[in-house]
Amino acid sequence: MALATIDLSTAFLLGLVGSLHCAGMCGPLALALPAVGDTTPAYVLGRVAYNAGRIITYCLLGIVFGLAGWTFLLAGLQRWVSIALGVALLLGLFASRRLALARPVTFAVNQLKARMSGLLRRRSLAGLGVLGLLNGLLPCGLVYVACAGAAATGGILAGASYMTAFGVGTVPMMLAISLSGNLVPTSLRLKLVKTIPVCVFLLASLLILRGMSLGIRYLSPDMSGSGPSCCHK
Numbered sequence: 393m394a395l396a397t398i399d400l401s402t403a404f405l406l407g408l409v410g411s412l413h414c415a416g417m418c419g420p421l422a423l424a425l426p427a428v429g430d431t432t433p434a435y436v437l438g439r440v441a442y443n444a445g446r447i448i449t450y451c452l453l454g455i456v457f458g459l460a461g462w463t464f465l466l467a468g469l470q471r472w473v474s475i476a477l478g479v480a481l482l483l484g485l486f487a488s489r490r491l492a493l494a495r496p497v498t499f500a501v502n503q504l505k506a507r508m509s510g511l512l513r514r515r516s517l518a519g520l521g522v523l524g525l526l527n528g529l530l531p532c533g534l535v536y537v538a539c540a541g542a543a544a545t546g547g548i549l550a551g552a553s554y555m556t557a558f559g560v561g562t563v564p565m566m567l568a569i570s571l572s573g574n575l576v577p578t579s580l581r582l583k584l585v586k587t588i589p590v591c592v593f594l595l596a597s598l599l600i601l602r603g604m605s606l607g608i609r610y611l612s613p614d615m616s617g618s619g620p621s622c623c624h625k
Contacts, residue, residue: 400553
């Protein structure tokens, strides 16, 4: 069965809403991107190259996690892996505040950004593209959530499509920030960011329903008798 539209819609929605979080974490980096050329089209193209680099990295991550999910499918474990991922997301969601105080996430992000600082001095499309590629590797809880969804698809191309949809969902906010500065006021962003747990809860619920194999088309398809396919499931 091809990757369900609901899966891609959930991935896109996760990226779209999650980009509010990205605005706080990666917004300063997007604002610091160097200009390419002296014309407006060149300036915009540079920002597009940066975001394209991020999506490419997300797509590659989707291939890796989709391959892992396909491996579990071959072993007949995909149902249980899907349920386990959903439960793990729910546990992480409810414990996120405590865990955030214990993990040196900010330090790791700052270290990686320091290594990327040299690219900020390169006024070239290639430099911005590579910067976007590296940006996609920054530690990010939302990317981890999306990778879990990609693994649950149980296919290489399906995983890549899932992560690509997630990446495309982040583009409007990140592109707007890089073009227009702090487009969304901090007060509004803090209110909207509260919707992120809702998206995580939705994805976790879908993973659990998928793993239950209730025979509901797209939402919880029957996995008991379906064979693996690297390009579809």
